[in-house]
Amino acid sequence: MRRFVQGADRGQSTLLPECLDDWVADDNPVRVIDAFVAGLDLAELGFGGVEPAGPGRPSYHPAALLRLYIYGYLNRVHSSRRLECEAGRNVEVMWLLARLAPDHKTIADFRKDNGPGIKKVCARFVEVCRKMGLLATASVAIDGSKFKAVNNRDKNFTRGKVERRRTQLEESVARYLAQLDTADRQEPSEALELKKTRIKERLENLTVEMAKLAAIEQQVLASPDQQISFTDPDSRSMATSGRGSGVVGYNVQTAVDTENHLIVAHEVTTSGSDRSQLANIAQQAKAVLQADTLDVVADRGYFKGEEILACEQSGITVTLPKPMTSGAKASGRFGKQDFAYLPDEDVYRCPAGEKLKYYYTNEEDGQKLRNYWTNACKTCPLKSKCTPSPQRRIKRWVHEDVLERAQARLDKNPSAMRTRRETVEHPFGTLKMRMGAMHFLCVTLPKVATEMALCVLGYNLTRVLNIVGMKPLLAAVRA
Incomplete structure (x- = not known):
């Protein structure tokens, strides 16, 4: 006779009380969370309440609340009220907190008051990844993505x-x-x-x-x-990739390891543009990896001469495409890329074979530009395809060779943009799915940055578990 699997009688008493540890498997991620937090010096990281206060009601140790938050962001439970519920009904959380059940106000205040320490915990896990050899390749992809704020x-x-x-x-x-x-x-x-x-x-x-x-x-x-x-004073209106669309939120920058897709460095910004973010996030990634040199690949939204120059001066090699913003090219005329620069002679050769020589240097928008032209334009048979002005003038930034080297690297490795896309866009999709509705719960930049650090920690922890498994990671955090 067929029948279903039968459950136990809820009213049946057990002879001996069951051990809570028996309900948590040896390969359960909560054991990694517990060991990782146990190995941290929370006082050194800047957490408050490490030492018990004076007379009165005892407080919760910050290690317990930190374990709760790491578990929550690892399992898409970000709200302090939902974490309060999990502490009372979730066997994994009961094991992790030793049956402690803090109220939602205590949980929320911990995240609010310990932002700097939580960011350092996120960075400390990246150090664990580096010591495990998961960040051996000094190569990252950089990108930014917009995340919605609480502000309507x-x-x-x-x-x-x-x-x-x-x-x-x-x-x-x-x-x-x-x-x-x-x-x-x-x-x-x-x-x-x-x-x-x-x-x-x-x-x-x-x-x-x-x-x-x-x-x-x-x-x-x-x-x-x-x-x-008005709701979140630090949030800003930002354009997104969809035509006519936008979001009130924050621009999150990440540097992602090209080999194992771990987030090496991240930063939450209030700037809707990526143009001035390249050097900052690249230098952070280089410092985290403790590398003498670093290879970086980014999209055209990061193209800015000063940023690329700052990277090169810091030992960072950048590969990225140049935006096609030439008005001449859009009008069907020759663009600047059609003029070949001859460094030995310090001249430009035009499509007609004439040489444009240097005349003077001026400054525009903080950049020193060298000006080149020739007087042969009036009689040139290609003038209609070149310029409507009496002369075609070419402006060259004094550090233009830095940009030319970046373009040469892209020409040599055209698959770099595909590598960038496959590396850095996957973590953003995962992060947004982990955040549920793709928005932050906290307001103001410092608190949002804390929340993002917890999201990144949850992502990296999941990624390492998928790459090496439970036992190697557990051994690494206990070392």
Whole structure:
């Protein structure tokens, strides 16, 4: 006779109490979390409450709360209230905390008050990975991704948004005034009077909205970047890859190891652009890897001469494509790339074979530019394909050779962009899936950075478990 697997009777008593350790398998990740936190000197890392306080109610040791948060971010449980529930019903958490059950306020305050220490814990796990030989290749891919903040888009204002909102309000006022004029020309009635009363109420509300908008505009103009957010004051409106789309949030930069796809370094920024982020995150990655030199691959969004130069001066070799922003090329004329630079003669050779020689140096946007041209343009048969001006002038940055070397590396290794995409975009997808709705729970940059450090720690821990398994990692954290 067929039957289902039968469960135990809930009312059945057991002869001896079961040991909690029997419920946690030897290859359960909570054992790694426990051993990793046990090997940390929390006082040295800057955690508060390591020593018991004076008389009064005893506090929780920070090691217990740190274990709880690492477990939570490893298992997509970020909320302090949900972590409070897990401590009372999850056998793994009961084992990890030795049956401690802190309330959600205590849990939330720990994350809020120990941001610097939590970031150092994330960095300490990267050190463990390096000592295990998982970061032996001094090569990283760098990219940034936008993460949504708690701040709603309706609670973020820029100059453009204020102007658009004012236009909408003015159009609404004009529409209601026109309706009042129409009503005044009609025969009086009770229904008409009710309609006019409603219109006047709406006009009063619009007047209040206009006054609020004027006050918001003053705050926007007083802000350094002419943008304000009310829920999370540090969050900023940022464009995303989708046309016409955007997000109010943060731009997270990561440097990912090209061999094992571990996040070597990361930083949360309030800048929506990646152009000024390359040198900073690359230098952080180089310091973490303790390498004399570092190979970096990034996309065209990071192309900025000063950043590439700073990397080269720090022993960092960058490979990235140059954005195609030439107006001449877009108009069907020769671009700067069609002019060959001859370093021995310090001249440019144009497509017609003429040489553009150097005349003078000027400064634009903080860059020193050398200017080259030739007087043979007037009689050149290719002039219509080159320039509408009397002369075609070429400007060369004094450190242009740095950019040329970066382009040469890309030409030599065209698969570098594919390597970048396969390396750095996978961790972002995993991180966002781990965060559930792809947004932060905390507000202000320091707290968001703490939350991101926990996310990165959870990702790296999962990645190492998948690469080497439980026993080697457990042995490494206990060493």
